[in-house]
Structure formats: C-alpha cells, structure tokens
Amino acid sequence: MHRKAIVHVVTKSRMKSDAFSIEIDLIEHLSEKYGIKNVIFYKGEGIEYQDMLSKLEKFGILLYNYTNRDDLKEKIQEVNNEYEIVFVDTPMELLVNVVNEVRTDLWLALSDSPDIFRDKYLQRRLIQEHDNKLWIRFISLTPDKIDLDSIESKVGYPCIIKPTDGLQSSGVVKIHNRDELQSYLDHYQDFHDRLKSRWVDSKNLIIEEFIDGQLYSVDYFVNHEWEVMLSPAVKVWLARDIWVKDYANISRVLTEKTVDDLKWKRLKHFVKSTIQATGIRNTFVHHEFKLNSKWELKTIELNGRIGGWRLELLYRAYGINLYEFIINKSIKVPKIKKSNIAVNIYATCRWELDSFNQELLHKIHKRKSVFSIFLEEKCVWKEVWLTQDGFVKLGTIKLEHENYDEIRKDYRYIKKHYRDLLEIDTQQGWIKIFKSLKKIFKK
Numbered sequence: 171m172h173r174k175a176i177v178h179v180v181t182k183s184r185m186k187s188d189a190f191s192i193e194i195d196l197i198e199h200l201s202e203k204y205g206i207k208n209v210i211f212y213k214g215e216g217i218e219y220q221d222m223l224s225k226l227e228k229f230g231i232l233l234y235n236y237t238n239r240d241d242l243k244e245k246i247q248e249v250n251n252e253y254e255i256v257f258v259d260t261p262m263e264l265l266v267n268v269v270n271e272v273r274t275d276l277w278l279a280l281s282d283s284p285d286i287f288r289d290k291y292l293q294r295r296l297i298q299e300h301d302n303k304l305w306i307r308f309i310s311l312t313p314d315k316i317d318l319d320s321i322e323s324k325v326g327y328p329c330i331i332k333p334t335d336g337l338q339s340s341g342v343v344k345i346h347n348r349d350e351l352q353s354y355l356d357h358y359q360d361f362h363d364r365l366k367s368r369w370v371d372s373k374n375l376i377i378e379e380f381i382d383g384q385l386y387s388v389d390y391f392v393n394h395e396w397e398v399m400l401s402p403a404v405k406v407w408l409a410r411d412i413w414v415k416d417y418a419n420i421s422r423v424l425t426e427k428t429v430d431d432l433k434w435k436r437l438k439h440f441v442k443s444t445i446q447a448t449g450i451r452n453t454f455v456h457h458e459f460k461l462n463s464k465w466e467l468k469t470i471e472l473n474g475r476i477g478g479w480r481l482e483l484l485y486r487a488y489g490i491n492l493y494e495f496i497i498n499k500s501i502k503v504p505k506i507k508k509s510n511i512a513v514n515i516y517a518t519c520r521w522e523l524d525s526f527n528q529e530l531l532h533k534i535h536k537r538k539s540v541f542s543i544f545l546e547e548k549c550v551w552k553e554v555w556l557t558q559d560g561f562v563k564l565g566t567i568k569l570e571h572e573n574y575d576e577i578r579k580d581y582r583y584i585k586k587h588y589r590d591l592l593e594i595d596t597q598q599g600w601i602k603i604f605k606s607l608k609k610i611f612k613k
Contacts, residue, residue, distance in 0.1 A: 175207040175253035176200070176496060177246055179260045179269055182214035182235075188544045188566070192482040193261065198229045200493045207253050211236055211245065239268055246272055257496045259454070261477045263287075273452070279394035282449025287474035291334040291376050293448065297469060300447030304440075306468055308378035310334065313358045318348055321377055328380040335374070344380060381470065383462035387422075388437065389480050391495035392445055394452045399495035400441060401484050402503060403432050406458075420516065421581070422479060424487040425509035425574050432461065440467045448472070454492070456480065479512055479566070486510050486570060509577045511539075513567040513584055515592075524593045526565075531591070537580040539571035 178197070184190050197208045209232040226233050232249070236242040249255065255276055260269045270284045286292050291310040298305045307325050321329070331354055332342040345351045358375075385406040391399045405428035407421040441457065444450075450472070458470040476492055484490045487510040494501055526545055535543055545565035567584060571577040584591075 173205075173207055173253050174256050174497070175209055175249065176493075177249065177255055177258045177272075178208065178210045179242070179258065179262070179265050179272070180210065180212045181262060181265075182212050184262060185212055189261070189477055189479060192479075194226070194231075196481050196485060196491045196493050197231065199491050201229050201231065203494070204497055206256075206497065207232070209234070209249055209253075211242055213237070213242075239271070242268070243272055243275055247275070250276060257452070259475075259493075259496075261475055263473065263475060266474050279452040281451055281453060281474075286448055286450065287472060288335050290332065290471065291374065293469070293472050294376065294378065296449075297444060297447045301443050303466070304443060304447065304469065306379050306381060308376055310374060310376050312373050313355050313375060316355060316375075318351065321351065322348070325377055325379050329377055330380055331375060331377045333374065334376050345377075381460045381462055381468045383460040383468075384431070385458065385460050385470070386432065387456060387458045387480075388441065389454065389456050389476055389484070389492060390441060391454050391492070392451045393499060396445060396451050397499055398438070398441060398445060399499055399501060400438055400503075401490060401492060402488060402506075403437060404428075404480070404483065405431070420514050422483055422510075422512040422514070424483055424506065424511075425577070426506055427574060436467070444469060444472070450474075454495075479514070482568075483510050483512055508570050508572050509539075509574050511569040511577055511581055513569070513581070515545075515564040515566070517564055527591050527593055530587055534567060534584060534587075534591075537569075537583060539569040539577040539580045540567060541570050542566075542568040544568075 178193075180190070197210075200206055201208055207230065210226070211234050213236055215235065234245055234249075236245055246255070246258070255278075258269050258272050258276065258278065260266060266287050267285070270280060273280055283292060283296065286296070291308075294306070294308050294310075298308075309321065309324055327348075328344055328346050329351075330342065331345055331351070343350075343354055345354065386403045387406060388403045389401045393399075402424065405423040405425075407423060440459070444457065453474045454476045456473040456476060458473075460468050460470060462468055481492055484492060487506055487508060488504055489507060490501070490503065531543060534540055543565070546563065569577050569580055571580075
C-alpha cells in the first residue's frame with residue numbers, strides 16, 4: 171500500500187496571502203502528527219519565493235505548478251502512482267468544480283449532486299424537497315421572465331435576489347420594495363457582462379425571502395460514508411454593525427457566550443438533515459445559517475471548501491485543526507481556550523482608499539487582546555468594484571483573550587474608531603462614479 175497523501179489545489183495569488191501562511195502551518199501539523207504527505211498544486215509559473223520553498227521542503231511538503239486543467243489532472247495522476255491520495259482539497263471557490271473533476275478521475279466518492287456548491291437554486295430545492303422544517307420561500311427565474319406580481323405574492327418583501335452561480339457574494343442584494351427590484355433588473359445585463367468576464371456565465375436568478383435573525387457559520391467534514399465531523403459554530407457580526415460609507419466589516423466571533431447560543435445536539439441534527447437532503451460527502455462544507463426569531467435554523471448558503479481565517483480561528487480558540495477531520499473521525503470538541511474575534515475589513519464600492527490611519531493602527535495594536543493586524547496594502551490607491559460585483563478584502567484585525575470582557579472592550583474600541591481608520595478620497599470616488607454613469611446614459 172502506498173503512503174497516504176492529501177492534495178491541495180490553490181492559485182499563485184493565494185500563496186502570497188496571509189490566509190495561506192495559516193493553511194501551511196496546519197498542513198505541517200497534519201504531516202507531523204499523522205505522517206501524511208501533503209502536495210500543493212498552484213496555477214502559474216514557478217513560484218519565486220525561495221524561503222517558502224525551503225520551508226515546505228523541510229516539512230516534506232511537495233510543491234508543483236500547473237498550466238491548465240488537463241496539466242493539473244495529469245500531474246496529480248503521477249502523484250497518485252506513488253501515493254494513495256485520500257482527499258483533494260481547495261480553499262478557492264472558483265476551483266471547487268475543478269477539484270470535483272480530479273476526485274472523479276481518482277475514483278474518490280463524490281456528493282450525489284456535485285454541482286451543489288456552485289448552484290444556489292439546487293441547494294434550496296434539495297433542502298426543501300427533503301424537509302419542510304428547513305424550508306424557506308424562493309423562486310428561480312431569468313431576468314427576461316420575471317413577473318413582479320408573482321414575486322410579491324410568492325416571496326414578498328424584503329427579499330434577497332442573487333445569481334444562482336456567483337463569486338464572493340456577487341450580485342447578492344437585499345430588496346425592500348418593487349422599485350428596488352425593478353432597478354436591479356434594469357441594470358442586471360451590465361452586471362452579467364462583468365460577471366461573465368470573471369468566467370461565470372449564468373442568467374439564472376434566485377429570489378428568496380429574507381431570513382431575519384442572527385447569522386452563524388459552521389465548518390464540517392463529511393466522509394465518503396456520510397459521517398460528519400463538526401466544528402463549533404462561529405457567530406458573525408455583519409457589516410451593518412460597523413459601517414463607514416462603502417468599507418464594510420464582517421467580524422467572526424468565537425466566545426463561550428456565542429457558543430452557548432446554539433445547543434450542540436440541535437446543531438448536529440440540523441447539519442445531518444442538510445447532508446441527508448443534499449447527499450454531500452467526501453468534502454469540507456462551510457455552512458452559513460441563521461437562527462431566526464422563532465428559534466429555527468435556516469440555511470443561507472453551503473460552500474464546499476475551507477479557508478484560512480476559519481482554520482486559524484478554530485485552532486486558536488479550541489486547538490482544533492480542521493484538516494485532521496479528513497483522517498480522524500473520532501476527534502472530540504474540547505472546551506474553548508480563548509475568545510477570538512477576527513475583524514475583517516472589506517471594500518464594497520468605487521471609493522478610493524488613500525491610506526490607513528497609522529497613528530490609530532498603532533493605538534489599536536497596543537490594546538490587550540489585539541495580537542495581529544494584517545493589511546492588504548496593494549488595495550490602497552486602487553479602485554474596487556461595486557458591491558454587486560462582490561467585495562475586496564483589505565485586511566484583518568485579530569483579537570484573542572481569555573477574558574471575554576477584555577476582548578469585548580477592545581472590539582468596541584475598534585468599532586467606535588472605525589470611521590477614522592480608513593482615509594478615503596471620496597471626491598475621487600464620486601468623480602469616477604459620475605464618469606461611469608455618463609458612459610451608461612450615452613448608451
């Protein structure tokens with residue numbers, strides 16, 4: 171029998187990110203603890219970072235670059251001749267379908283509906299058909315065949331409209347009334363053309379009822395026999411809690427207080443029901459859901475991958491390495507060690523970010539629970555797209571403390587001063603919007 175191996179498929183830009191350094195640390199931990207071989211494939215020319223290559227080689231991690239999908243499959247087959255590949259992983263949403271093709275070639279078990287992570291309508295339909303307790307109102311249609319009266323009677327306002335296949339929440343908009351819905355549809359073709367330039371060509375939309383309540387996420391691994399290894403749930407404080415013009419915030423929160431909101435047995439039953447409905451297996455799942463005012467759990471979205479921030483958040487708070495779920499189904503969830511909050515800064519519109527307030531950053535860094543500030547300086551002075559096109563992550567402020575009151579106090583300090591943290595050239599932003607509008611009206 172060959173030694174076992176796990177293949178990770180990423181992009182070259184991913185390997186330059188803060189998230190990738192976290193992934194590498196936990197991949198190394200997996201190698202040391204289980205003696206499993208980890209192989210990383212990335213698209214693009216040979217990577218030029220000798221320090222990274224040396225570090226990976228030290229821990230026996232193999233590194234290959236590939237040029238296209240066929241080249242990737244061919245090289246993975248070569249690895250499979252030497253090792254028994256037990257799993258093919260990706261943290262990239264765009265690569266989920268590619269990874270499923272590779273798993274098929276390796277005769278690894280796939281979900282009953284492999285396209286489920288790229289098709290929001292399919293997710294909704296399968297869940298509804300399986301269990302009416304998990305059900306929400308929704309319809310699927312194309313922009314040229316929308317009946318506003320039918321939408322109002324079947325779904326109502328407020329509602330959420332989004333493409334069935336999108337990228338980074340692309341095109342996801344909360345609609346409050348008929349005028350807003352009509353405006354969305356009037357501008358959809360322009361948005362669709364931009365989305366098409368990002369390799370997504372779908373004219374199908376899904377319109378669903380807005381689920382009010384507290385947002386959570388949970389990560390789990392489903393093996394080929396549909397057994398579930400479940401992580402603790404993470405509470406999500408949304409952009410509406412900290413909002414400065416078009417630079418939004420989504421904070422991921424793990425504390426004893428947030429964990430106690432959800433009963434473990436109930437959460438596990440909810441997850442298992444979702445898996446039974448969708449036939450998901452041999453994959454990681456990032457499951458976003460809400461706890462509504464009736465104390466019902468309702469799925470927002472399922473993604474077939476895990477990413478850096480979730481790996482780090484759960485590892486620092488609990489000591490859980492999510493990668494272990496692949497090969498160890500007996501892992502028990504321990505008690506929380508330290509409260510963790512990841513304050514993620516996102517740009518969502520056409521404003522110009524001149525710089526970050528360095529004096530304020532220094533003060534934030536000196537707070538008791540703040541242990542890391544990572545900023546994407548490359549985003550400064552660059553235009554970012556409208557929220558309909560998704561969002562750009564500008565950085566993360568990470569907090570950790572054994573004392574809940576301390577971490578909460580520091581979070582409130584960041585929230586209070588968030589407006590001053592981002593130095594935004596609003597005048598340049600308005601000029602660019604005005605020029606864009608002139609082009610549209612000329613057409």
